[in-house]
Amino acid sequence: MKIINFILAFFLIAFNSTSYSQSKRIQISITPTFEHQILHLDDSSFIRNDWNNLQIEVLKFYISNIQFLKSGKLVLEEKNSFHLIDAADKNTWNIVVENHENAIYDEVRYNLGINSSTNAAGALGGDLDPTKGMYWTWQSGYINFKLEGTSSVCKTRNNSFTFHLGGFLEPFYAIQFLSFFIKDQQQINLNLDIAQLLRRIELSKQNHIMSPSTDAVNLSKIVAESFKISEN
Structure with a gap:
């Protein structure tokens, strides 16, 4: 009987430990979309004939400084918070933030782009490594957002369009600050709708x-x- 109780206690502790460990992680999913469809660039370029033969070839952007708040008060902040999201690499679409204190929150904030102090530090490693193709020079800093493709309305060579957005010094400080109120404490799903973006650009x-x-x-x-x- 003692052996059975010991085994039950062992599995109970293991189960609670697993649940406890899972509760200490916040999953953030950032999905590039186009009119409610996932934007796939891994196998072939995304082509839309109904959008003037629009073809999306490159989509990359930085998410940084992820914070969680409760009633407007900061309760959790990710350290070394720099993430390069690449539409061609699904492995980059998910971010895991450790929540060791099991902080309760109702709002998530993050930056689209890289802040001035990080830019001023020059080229760094990890997702900030210049080999990722998101760094101009020490004078101009990092590219916050990159979108490349073609459209028949573009009167350019090969009908191409190129948007490399960045700038860390005034008057061209391009970083953007985003905030969303949330309910789920473990899974946050964000979408970036490229169709919504392109509707507001006259590519011609x-x-x-x-x-x-x-x-x-x-x-x-x-x-x-x-x-x-x-929301889930």
Whole structure:
């Protein structure tokens, strides 16, 4: 009988330990979409004939400084919070934040882009490594958001459009601050709708941004407004 009780106690502790461990992690899913469809770039480019032969070839952006708040008060902040989301690599679409204190929260905040102090530090490692293709120079810093593709309305070479948005110095500080109220304490689902973004760009006239500028700042604001939260 003692042996049976010992075995039951062992499995109970193991179960509670697993549940406790799982409760200490917050899963954030960031999915690139186009009109409610997942934007797939891993096997072939995303082509929409009903959008003037629109073809999306590259979509990358930085999510940083992830914070969790309760009633407006900061209760949890991810350390070294820099994540490069690449539409061509699904492994980058999920972020895990450790919640060792089991903090309770009702709001998540994050930045679209890289802040000034990190830019001023120069080229770094990890997701900030220049080999990721998201770094201009020490003068211009990191590219916060990159979108490349083609459309028949673009009167450019190969009908291409290129948007590399960034800038960490005024008056072209392009980083965007986003905030969403949430209910689920373990799973947060965010979507970036590229169709919503492109509806607000007249590609026949605006199709090339490659350096910090007023246009880069304005378009960065539109990108931020294209994020939505999806409750489970």
